[in-house]
Amino acid sequence: MRRINWWRVVLGGLAAGVLCNVSGITLAHFFMRAEVDAVMKRLNLTFGLDVALLHVSMRLALGLAAVWLYAAIRPRFGPGPRTACVAGIVLWLFTYCFALAGMWSYHIFASRLLLIAAVWGLAEVLLCALLGGGLYREA
Template identity: 40%
Template sequence: MAGINVGRVIGGGLLAGVVIDVIDGLTNGAILGARWAEETKRLGIDMSGGAQSQSLAGWLTFGFLCGIVLVWLYASIRPRYGPGPKTAVVAGLALWLITHLAFAAWWFTGLFSFGLVAASAAGGLVAAVAGALAGGALYKEV
């Protein structure tokens, strides 16, 4: 049994990160951006100017880190589930479940509405699975 190909994890992870960031950007920016702005403003948080740029940089970095973790997870479970799209989907679902369970705290602590968090989570599911399929397709053991 070969070890994990770190170079492929990073390369596939960066591709997965691009996919995640594009889909999350469309979901949370183009589609839900006005709702995020409205609910954030209700909390008394000013996201204009530098704060918005800092937030965007943080989310883009988060997407790339998730992509790398996602492909590492795919590589780690490949020996048990076998290579291919089914295993990539399992890895994507696992990443989505972990990250969005944490994000659910935004709703149950009353920071953001259920509808907004649920819509964002739905987009996150698409992003995680699509990122896993893209990154997993690049991963090879050797």
């Protein structure tokens, strides 16, 4: 079994993370802006630079995780888009689904908005895994 090419994990992960950030900003600030603002006001929360940096960092980490997972399962599943989609779905289940289920259980967002976020998140993670997986090459 070959070793993971960490340089390519970082390269693909950063590209995937940038795509993930663009997607997240698009969803939160353009499509769900009013709803997000209403929840922030209801919970008496503010969105400052510290929160923005945390979100950007988390989304970069998500991109890196997608490509690392792709590289880790590639020997078993083979290279290609199918393996990238498997990595994306697994990552989505362990990130988005858990987080959104928690928000749903506390009634932070309306169910409709959580469903939109879940579907958007699945598409987002799949595209990120496909991009990052496409850039990944074995050592």
